Amino acid sequence: MPLLINGKTSVDAWVALDADDYSADAKAAIDHSLQQKNATIYPLAVYLTYREQLSADPANTGVLVTGDDNLSSLSDLLSEVSLIAIDFPVLRDGRGFSIARNVTRRGFSGEVRAVGDVSYDRLDNMQRSGFNAFQIAEDRYTDDAHQAFTEMTVNYQPTHLR
Amino acid sequence: MYLYNNDDQQLVDERVEQYRDQTNRFLAGTLPEDEFLALRLMNGLYVQRQAPMLRVAIPYGLMSSVQLRKLAEISRKYDRNYAHFTTRTNLQFNWPKLEEVPDILAELASVQMHAIQTSGNCIRNTTTDPYSGVYKGEVEDPRPYCEIIRQWSTLHPEFAYLPRKFKIAVTAGPDDRAASRVHDIGLHLVKKASGEVGFEVIVGGGLGRTPIIGKVIKEFLPVEHLRSYLDAILRVYNLNGRRDNKYKARIKILVKAFGIEKMAALVEEEWLDFTKDSDLLLSTAEINKFKSYFTPVDYDLNAKNELDLSAAFAKSQTFEAWYKRNTVEHKVAGYRIAVISLKPLLLPPGDVTDLQMDLIADLADQYSFGEIRSTHDQNLVLADVKVSQLYDLWVALSAANLARANIDTLTDMICCPGFEFCALANAETIPIAEQINRKFDDLDYLYDLGDIQLNISGCINACGHHHVADIGILGVDRKGENFYQFTLGGSSKTDASLGKTIGKALAAGEVANTVEKILHVFVQNRVEDESFREVIKRIGLEPFKEYVYATSH
Numbered sequence: 001m002p003l004l005i006n007g008k009t010s011v012d013a014w015v016a017l018d019a020d021d022y023s024a025d026a027k028a029a030i031d032h033s034l035q036q037k038n039a040t041i042y043p044l045a046v047y048l049t050y051r052e053q054l055s056a057d058p059a060n061t062g063v064l065v066t067g068d069d070n071l072s073s074l075s076d077l078l079s080e081v082s083l084i085a086i087d088f089p090v091l092r093d094g095r096g097f098s099i100a101r102n103v104t105r106r107g108f109s110g111e112v113r114a115v116g117d118v119s120y121d122r123l124d125n126m127q128r129s130g131f132n133a134f135q136i137a138e139d140r141y142t143d144d145a146h147q148a149f150t151e152m153t154v155n156y157q158p159t160h161l162r
Numbered sequence: 163m164y165l166y167n168n169d170d171q172q173l174v175d176e177r178v179e180q181y182r183d184q185t186n187r188f189l190a191g192t193l194p195e196d197e198f199l200a201l202r203l204m205n206g207l208y209v210q211r212q213a214p215m216l217r218v219a220i221p222y223g224l225m226s227s228v229q230l231r232k233l234a235e236i237s238r239k240y241d242r243n244y245a246h247f248t249t250r251t252n253l254q255f256n257w258p259k260l261e262e263v264p265d266i267l268a269e270l271a272s273v274q275m276h277a278i279q280t281s282g283n284c285i286r287n288t289t290t291d292p293y294s295g296v297y298k299g300e301v302e303d304p305r306p307y308c309e310i311i312r313q314w315s316t317l318h319p320e321f322a323y324l325p326r327k328f329k330i331a332v333t334a335g336p337d338d339r340a341a342s343r344v345h346d347i348g349l350h351l352v353k354k355a356s357g358e359v360g361f362e363v364i365v366g367g368g369l370g371r372t373p374i375i376g377k378v379i380k381e382f383l384p385v386e387h388l389r390s391y392l393d394a395i396l397r398v399y400n401l402n403g404r405r406d407n408k409y410k411a412r413i414k415i416l417v418k419a420f421g422i423e424k425m426a427a428l429v430e431e432e433w434l435d436f437t438k439d440s441d442l443l444l445s446t447a448e449i450n451k452f453k454s455y456f457t458p459v460d461y462d463l464n465a466k467n468e469l470d471l472s473a474a475f476a477k478s479q480t481f482e483a484w485y486k487r488n489t490v491e492h493k494v495a496g497y498r499i500a501v502i503s504l505k506p507l508l509l510p511p512g513d514v515t516d517l518q519m520d521l522i523a524d525l526a527d528q529y530s531f532g533e534i535r536s537t538h539d540q541n542l543v544l545a546d547v548k549v550s551q552l553y554d555l556w557v558a559l560s561a562a563n564l565a566r567a568n569i570d571t572l573t574d575m576i577c578c579p580g581f582e583f584c585a586l587a588n589a590e591t592i593p594i595a596e597q598i599n600r601k602f603d604d605l606d607y608l609y610d611l612g613d614i615q616l617n618i619s620g621c622i623n624a625c626g627h628h629h630v631a632d633i634g635i636l637g638v639d640r641k642g643e644n645f646y647q648f649t650l651g652g653s654s655k656t657d658a659s660l661g662k663t664i665g666k667a668l669a670a671g672e673v674a675n676t677v678e679k680i681l682h683v684f685v686q687n688r689v690e691d692e693s694f695r696e697v698i699k700r701i702g703l704e705p706f707k708e709y710v711y712a713t714s715h
């Protein structure tokens with residue numbers, strides 16, 4: 001899936017925890033994932049369950065957050081991860097904008113990645129809410145995606161820029 | 163009034179081009195319909211029963227003569243020579259072409275107007291008291307704060323996809339002419355004994371399926387914290403409001419679920435931890451800059467020497483009636499606030515033709531410093547008219563069918579567009595308004611009744627605010643036929659309350675007769691000059707129920 005980081009098309013250095021492996025044997029899946037030493041994104045609830053093990057390597061650890069997660073737990077693990085992926089389950093669900101805002105204003109400086117229903121017309125809003133990476137579905141991606149960030153050059157919310 | 167600087171202008175210009183591109187991509191098939199839907203709604207474009215409908219923002223109901231003339235021109239060029247004022251003090255065009263909307267937006271931008279956030283699940287146009295800045299009893303002019311809210315909320319990146327639409331109203335003081343208690347947020351300007359000015363903040367009011375009167379979330383918010391506190395409320399709502407059911411997604415449901423104490427605590431925490439002393443804090447210099455756009459106009463100090471209208475009254479009783487009903491005391495001696503009734507006999511409430519708009523713009527230039535206001539009741543206001551010029555103004559308005567002396571009477575109804583123009587409607591509303599107008603065309607009778615608010619909605623969404631009227635009428639569909647349910651005893655004013663249903667819905671043909679019966683009970687029970695509201699409070703609904711539903715009279 002195309003990935004834009006800071007306005008440029010980028011190669012995804014991260015893998016997601018394999019959901020099937022995890023549901024078959026959670027502990028084995030976590031151990032396996034740690035052995036691989038890949039930069040891995042864990043669902044927030046999984047991360048919280050295995051926090052002791054997973055928090056040892058912040059550089060290679062990320063979490064995937066949805067609007068239904070317990071968001072207060074997110075704020076105190078910001079130093080343990082270097083990527084936060086925030087899910088937009090459907091177009092109408094705008095919770096992700098505020099989640100991104102919440103983590104960046106608490107000083108998180110790693111990658112804040114928008115995943116799920118991510119497309120051209122909302123990229124600028126996302127960036128201005130704190131996202132710096134955007135995973136766009138293949139069929140919604142076009143090469144002019146970076147132009148989304150320059151359509152509007154003025155705004156009334158300067159404080160929202162990272 | 164507020165004037166755009168280069169940045170404001172650039173913002174609306176760029177927004178026009180952005181929207182043009184979105185429209186083009188939709189027409190070319192590269193932007194999926196459901197995505198375009200969300201985007202066009204955020205720019206005021208609905209697709210209705212017969213045609214698209216474009217809603218233009220009139221920020222806090224204030225416009226210049228230049229802007230009104232442009233709206234008239236647009237209605238001629240792109241529509242059918244008329245437009246409609248809404249209870250959000252916005253203006254709707256009922257027949258634009260989807261492909262032409264970007265051009266209309268460009269025309270609007272040329273006079274510092276736009277359609278941004280006039281629909282969709284975002285922060286809508288802020289409304290306020292139509293007598294702002296000229297009314298004697300106000301604490302302060304609320305418009306500088308409305309403009310601050312407008313800028314903060316315009317294209318806010320974080321709050322464009324809220325659980326549901328979000329409406330804010332601001333009052334100038336204790337008198338509520340903005341229905342603030344049935345808004346998502348109501349802000350009341352208040353002054354402490356020390357002289358410090360701030361806001362009483364109300365949250366979680368609303369109409370629709372679940373009408374609720376808002377509750378106080380903060381008793382006193384210093385003005386400099388306006389933006390930071392709103393930002394905190396919106397974030398709590400955006401993260402916690404329900405997203406699984408659009409009928410339960412408004413902030414009123416969240417406030418009800420949490421209880422006002424928990425809601426207040428969450429907002430307070432967000433505010434104290436993050437937003438209160440952030441860049442959202444308003445400096446005195448910043449507030450003063452906004453105030454500088456709304457300083458009093460250049461009043462003629464000699465106007466107070468020409469107050470005698472007895473000669474004009476002798477000339478025309480109709481003028482005298484208009485003066486009494488349609489003009490309001492002004493804080494500057496020698497001036498009056500004049501209300502232009504958009505409720506003529508037998509025409510849809512809130513509608514204006516292109517020629518009427520042109521005329522009103524001219525009259526505003528001639529008599530009222532070139533400014534016009536739109537009201538929550540779907541009328542217009544010229545706020546600064548010299549007493550000595552009222553007669554000439556009245557003559558000009560009369561000639562254009564704009565001087566019906568019915569402000570705050572039974573026929574000054576709020577009425578939603580209903581079946582003819584709204585895809586969601588269950589029933590007709592405009593023919594019902596007409597039926598009532600035909601029955602009660604005797605103005606002297608209406609004057610005797612005093613202030614009565616009658617509101618009509620074509621479905622449970624309640625855009626006609628029927629819950630907060632003395633007499634509320636709701637259209638319902640019964641097996642393909644229109645029936646109407648009556649509620650009595652509602653108010654959107656300072657003592658806001660929700661009306662109560664008096665019984666089963668009645669056939670369309672019975673509506674005006676039922677209003678007559680209700681008024682009969684009122685008149686029979688009225689002591690001296692009691693208002694309808696006072697009588698209801700004193701005697702309750704029973705006598706009305708009995709009389710309306712009695713088998714014969």
Ligand code: SF4
Pocket residue numbers: 578579580581584585586587588619620621622623624625626
């Ligand atoms: S109340 Fe119903 S019919 Fe009337 S405008 Fe609103 S949605 Fe349409």
